Amino acid sequence: MESVCSGILILFLSGCCALFLSGRKKGISLAIGFGLAQFFLLPQSFYVLLSGKVLESSLQFSEPIGCVSLRLDALSALFLIIIAVGSLLTSVYSIGYLRNYKGSENNISTYYFFLGFLAASMASVVIVQNAVFFLFVWELMSLSSFFLVSFDHQRDETRKTAVYYLVAMQVSAAFLFLAFGLVSSITNSFDFSSFGEVFQNNSSHGVIAGVLFFLGFGVKAGFFPMHTWLPRAHPTAPSGVSALMSGVMIKTGIYGILRVISLGGMQSKVFAYGIITIGLLTALYGIANASVQKDFKRILAFSSIENIGIIGIALGVGLLGLTYNNSIVTLLGFAGVLLHTFNHFTFKSLLFYSVGIVYQETHTRNIEYCGGLVKQLPRTAILSFLGFVAISGMPPLSGFVGEFLIYLGIIKSISIENFALSITAVVALIGMTLTGAIALLTFTKTFGIVFLGSPRVQSEQRISEEHHRLELLVTLVLAVPIVVLGIVPFFFIPLLTQMIVIVHPALDEVALQYFNYSVKYISIAAIIFMVIVLGAVLLRRVLLLKKSVRSFKTWDCGYQGGSSRLQYSGSSFIQLFQTLLSPVVPQKKIVVQEESIFPSSMRFESHTYDFFERHLLQPIMQLINTLLDKFSWIQSGKLQQYILYGLLFLISVLIWIWCSL
Amino acid sequence: MIPILLQYLCALIVPLFFLGLTNRVKAVWAGRKGAPLVQPYYDIFRLLRKGEVVSTHTSFIFQIAPAISVAAGVTSFLFLPFASGESIFSFDGDIFFLLYVFGIARFMLILSALDTGSSFEGMGASREATFALFVEVGFVLLMGTLVLATGEYSLARILTAFRAHGEITSIVRILFVVALFLMVLAEGSRVPVDDPNTHLELTMIHEVMILDNAGPGLAFYQYAIALKMFFFAFLIAHLCIPFSLSSVVGILLFVLVIGCVFVGVGIVESVIARARLSHVPQFLFLIAALSSIAFALLAISLRGGIL
Numbered sequence: 022m023e024s025v026c027s028g029i030l031i032l033f034l035s036g037c038c039a040l041f042l043s044g045r046k047k048g049i050s051l052a053i054g055f056g057l058a059q060f061f062l063l064p065q066s067f068y069v070l071l072s073g074k075v076l077e078s079s080l081q082f083s084e085p086i087g088c089v090s091l092r093l094d095a096l097s098a099l100f101l102i103i104i105a106v107g108s109l110l111t112s113v114y115s116i117g118y119l120r121n122y123k124g125s126e127n128n129i130s131t132y133y134f135f136l137g138f139l140a141a142s143m144a145s146v147v148i149v150q151n152a153v154f155f156l157f158v159w160e161l162m163s164l165s166s167f168f169l170v171s172f173d174h175q176r177d178e179t180r181k182t183a184v185y186y187l188v189a190m191q192v193s194a195a196f197l198f199l200a201f202g203l204v205s206s207i208t209n210s211f212d213f214s215s216f217g218e219v220f221q222n223n224s225s226h227g228v229i230a231g232v233l234f235f236l237g238f239g240v241k242a243g244f245f246p247m248h249t250w251l252p253r254a255h256p257t258a259p260s261g262v263s264a265l266m267s268g269v270m271i272k273t274g275i276y277g278i279l280r281v282i283s284l285g286g287m288q289s290k291v292f293a294y295g296i297i298t299i300g301l302l303t304a305l306y307g308i309a310n311a312s313v314q315k316d317f318k319r320i321l322a323f324s325s326i327e328n329i330g331i332i333g334i335a336l337g338v339g340l341l342g343l344t345y346n347n348s349i350v351t352l353l354g355f356a357g358v359l360l361h362t363f364n365h366f367t368f369k370s371l372l373f374y375s376v377g378i379v380y381q382e383t384h385t386r387n388i389e390y391c392g393g394l395v396k397q398l399p400r401t402a403i404l405s406f407l408g409f410v411a412i413s414g415m416p417p418l419s420g421f422v423g424e425f426l427i428y429l430g431i432i433k434s435i436s437i438e439n440f441a442l443s444i445t446a447v448v449a450l451i452g453m454t455l456t457g458a459i460a461l462l463t464f465t466k467t468f469g470i471v472f473l474g475s476p477r478v479q480s481e482q483r484i485s486e487e488h489h490r491l492e493l494l495v496t497l498v499l500a501v502p503i504v505v506l507g508i509v510p511f512f513f514i515p516l517l518t519q520m521i522v523i524v525h526p527a528l529d530e531v532a533l534q535y536f537n538y539s540v541k542y543i544s545i546a547a548i549i550f551m552v553i554v555l556g557a558v559l560l561r562r563v564l565l566l567k568k569s570v571r572s573f574k575t576w577d578c579g580y581q582g583g584s585s586r587l588q589y590s591g592s593s594f595i596q597l598f599q600t601l602l603s604p605v606v607p608q609k610k611i612v613v614q615e616e617s618i619f620p621s622s623m624r625f626e627s628h629t630y631d632f633f634e635r636h637l638l639q640p641i642m643q644l645i646n647t648l649l650d651k652f653s654w655i656q657s658g659k660l661q662q663y664i665l666y667g668l669l670f671l672i673s674v675l676i677w678i679w680c681s682l
Numbered sequence: 683m684i685p686i687l688l689q690y691l692c693a694l695i696v697p698l699f700f701l702g703l704t705n706r707v708k709a710v711w712a713g714r715k716g717a718p719l720v721q722p723y724y725d726i727f728r729l730l731r732k733g734e735v736v737s738t739h740t741s742f743i744f745q746i747a748p749a750i751s752v753a754a755g756v757t758s759f760l761f762l763p764f765a766s767g768e769s770i771f772s773f774d775g776d777i778f779f780l781l782y783v784f785g786i787a788r789f790m791l792i793l794s795a796l797d798t799g800s801s802f803e804g805m806g807a808s809r810e811a812t813f814a815l816f817v818e819v820g821f822v823l824l825m826g827t828l829v830l831a832t833g834e835y836s837l838a839r840i841l842t843a844f845r846a847h848g849e850i851t852s853i854v855r856i857l858f859v860v861a862l863f864l865m866v867l868a869e870g871s872r873v874p875v876d877d878p879n880t881h882l883e884l885t886m887i888h889e890v891m892i893l894d895n896a897g898p899g900l901a902f903y904q905y906a907i908a909l910k911m912f913f914f915a916f917l918i919a920h921l922c923i924p925f926s927l928s929s930v931v932g933i934l935l936f937v938l939v940i941g942c943v944f945v946g947v948g949i950v951e952s953v954i955a956r957a958r959l960s961h962v963p964q965f966l967f968l969i970a971a972l973s974s975i976a977f978a979l980l981a982i983s984l985r986g987g988i989l
Contacts, residue, residue, distance in 0.1 A: 393799070395741040402741070415786040416779065425782075429775040440981065447826050449975065451970075454822040458815040462787055465811055469796030474804075475739050535774075541774035549771070550757050550783060557749035557756075557902065558685050564898045568733030573736040575798045576894055589804020590798070597812045601963060641871070 022078035025093055028061030029144045036137015040130050048116035052135045055109040062105045066098040073519045088349025089151040090212060095519040096283065097147040100173050100276045101361060103366050107269040107384040108140035110495050114374055117491035118261055132172055138165040138621045146273050150213040152201040155633045163190035165268060170258045182257045189240060189250035196237030204230050211667040213284060220285035231287040235278060241604045242274030243329045245303040249634045251326055256318035263318060267325045270371035272362050275332055283524045293340035294445060300333025301452040308456050312463040313595055313606045314631040316386045317376050322468050327456060328365045335450055339429040345442060348532040353430030356536060361423035367410040368420060371499040375405040378492050382484045388470045388591045392477040404496045409464040414457055417547035419506035425543055466594045475585040508547050511540045607632050689764040697912035700944040707948030719906055729901035737894050739799040747794035748895060748902035754787035755909030761837045762916055765928060769838035776836050777825045780944035787961040788814055795891035813966055817868050820969030822859055827977040841920040854976050855921060861972040862918045868966055870911035874957035882958040
């Protein structure tokens with residue numbers, strides 16, 4: 022356990038090193054420091070995962086906080102691995118990303134410092150078992166990510182987005198303060214291990230605490246009503262930070278929910294049905310909004326919301342299994358949560374990294390200005406192709422394995438005896454399939470419009486991958502688990518089972534056997550499919566060996582007009598879907614046209630907006646703002662008024678003491 | 683009994699013949715004599731012998747997409763139960779594997795269409811991706827209902843168990859058969875979803891996405907469509923015939939039902955026109971609607987009443 026603590030300390034100190042060095046040495050020192058920290062963090066994590074033992078230690082503080090216990094069990098170990106590896110990859114990626122940064126060097130120093138801070142605080146979140154200390158490192162995590170999001174703070178928009186993000190994180194912290202406060206006051210202790218008694222016997226305190234915990238961790242994770250910060254913050258941050266936030270940081274919310282479940286919380290039918298409903302809404306809302314975006318980082322941000330929704334559905338399925346005492350469904354549900362968490366980390370980070378390379382070369386985040394990049398950025402294209410296929414959940418890559426486990430858990434709940442459960446399961450099934458189908462739409466659009474076809478805008482500079490070898494290396498590292506976990510997932514099953522035991526201690530042999538068998542068969546099926554695909558590809562090659570294969574332009578009915586703008590654009594691709602689903606993804610059109618006999622200039626703009634944010638959240642915020650504006654006279658800025666407040670306070674305290682004597 | 687691998691190979695060869703049957707029905711209905719029943723085989727072999735024209739805009743996606751389509755069709759047949767009631771390969775939840783294998787074939791087809799940079803193909807890709815929503819939801823709802831009906835979780839066992847259940851009412855069986863027939867029309871890109879005869883803008887969904895393919899690539903795509911249609915017709919035949927298939931009579935009846943499905947496709951194509959684009963989602967939604975009615979009826983009948 023001491024080595025884990027030293028690892029975290031090294032993560033923090035590497036960030037500090039960046040303050041004192043100059044130029045390229047900043048990034049390199051951070052990357053070396055993070056790499057060194059891996060040797061302290063990873064071996065212990067794998068040891069815990071494989072052996073099922075628990076590492077414990079404690080820190081002694083003075084009385085209000087007391088003894089803070091630190092604990093690395095299998096659940097923390099998975100998240101620690103994700104955090105450690107994700108931070109290392111982002112630090113290496115940032116070296117490449119910031120190479121051409123032409124702003125001030127102070128910005129770069131702050132960036133690296135807070136990257137170290139963020140990595141250290143995230144790693145601490147998953148091992149701390151004391152409420153006060155947990156909230157302390159949680160707030161540190163939010164603050165350091167705030168500074169990272171505001172990297173480009175010279176721009177107005179970045180500042181506004183960063184403040185929005187900070188406020189959302191404070192809302193999360195507020196709920197967590199309430200939740201921990203409630204639980205600690207009942208158990209008179211800050212240690213997690215004593216929280217179990219609050220959740221026993223379905224007491225009302227347990228239910229309220231469960232709801233508050235879910236809201237607090239849910240804001241961080243990005244579940245449906247509380248997701249509005251995600252599509253603002255993730256595109257604004259630099260690509261490496263977006264990858265870290267999307268792939269790693271929102272998972273700490275999932276860690277929190279799983280930790281509460283492992284302590285006994287949220288284990289009732291109401292919670293199970295509630296979480297599965299919220300998960301479904303989140304997934305559908307996220308992917309529907311992702312499909313209509315034009316900014317590829319916003320597409321990825323909304324897709325993170327969708328994947329968190331899928332993790333929520335899996336959580337709900339696991340909880341349903343727990344409350345209905347079906348151990349196979351429980352195992353499949355929680356296995357789906359953990360596997361999908363890890364998978365999403367791999368492919369979302371990969372996509373943000375490759376999209377960062379595209380942004381650096383094309384200097385635009387708008388997909389409508391890209392096109393044909395597969396010829397100019399071939400390796401980026403192949404890696405993003407793997408990422409997009411995986412995130413759509415297609416076999417034989419790893420995304421399918423996670424989703425398959427969730428699907429299997431859902432249909433295993435369909436049974437004749439329990440009607441409510443079957444209906445919920447069928448609705449969940451429809452929801453997940455719909456999500457998968459809209460995801461297919463979204464990611465074919467994104468990959469197709471950005472990389473395929475011909476360039477929609479002629480750019481003067483040459484676009485090439487030569488200067489991005491480091492970023493490509495990092496992206497390649499992430500492609501490995503995607504492919505390996507897709508084809509041979511059964512190597513990782515022993516790791517998963519230990520983690521599930523933390524959450525659901527009463528796991529039985531039958532369920533484990535069934536789980537092993539399912540994963541083994543999926544692997545065989547994926548391998549058979551790959552073999553048949555390779556066979557078909559070879560067949561086509563063999564057939565074409567002695568035949569003529571001519572290169573010519575695309576068939577264009579004789580005459581295309583010579584413009585690459587005639588290709589289908591992203592908005593055209595999505596238009597049919599958008600008209601079908603217009604209540605959920607409303608579109609605002611601005612048409613400016615002069616009235617004249619002959620065609621004259623015309624202007625057309627269309628924007629899709631988040632209907633929940635515009636029609637529900639913003640009116641509420643407006644209302645609160647108007648109410649609070651009435652009290653703005655309290656902060657007038659006049660020093661004399663503030664002295665008067667101090668005087669009034671002293672007088673009222675004196676009166677109070679005099680009256681109580 | 684004929685070994686299962688041989689039956690699998692027969693199943694791979696036969697779909698093109700049934701496609702020829704559909705074309706013959708359409709021709710006879712229109713008063714023509716029609717091409718020979720084995721014409722699709724001649725077409726495929728002719729295409730396999732030709733070379734290709736590859737567009738300069740395309741990339742590796744264009745090269746591998748036809749192979750993935752055909753591989754998806756061939757893989758899906760591994761899960762179908764043949765005469766002895768067993769399939770070559772089956773496991774719990776393989777219905778989702780099948781759904782996603784068809785999904786990746788569709789994914790690659792859409793990308794291959796966008797790869798060419800042609801606006802025709804982009805249009806087809808956009809429509810295909812949108813209509814896939816309804817088809818997939820319908821398919822999953824159908825499978826969910828079958829899981830409820832039989833209590834089994836793998837395609838082969840579901841189909842054999844469904845045959846063994848005597849108390850499933852005929853109405854539910856009819857609903858399943860109609861829903862699956864609509865799926866044959868949808869997945870096979872037939873009228874009223876798409877018109878396989880033309881490549882024009884108004885009717886194009888599937889035919890236009892393969893506009894730039896030629897030679898072996900085109901042959902693969904045509905074969906893949908035939909395989910998909912045969913897959914769903916196979917499911918219809920399993921759900922229609924209420925008794926076991928081990929005897930020769932059983933197999934003949936089976937082939938007869940599949941033939942009827944393809945003849946039915948031909949008749950539908952001759953009688954009605956392709957639906958207006960905005961009506962196609964409504965048509966596809968019928969699949970999900972029929973499956974949900976079947977689900978409700980089954981749930982009520984299996985539980986012996988509401989609640």
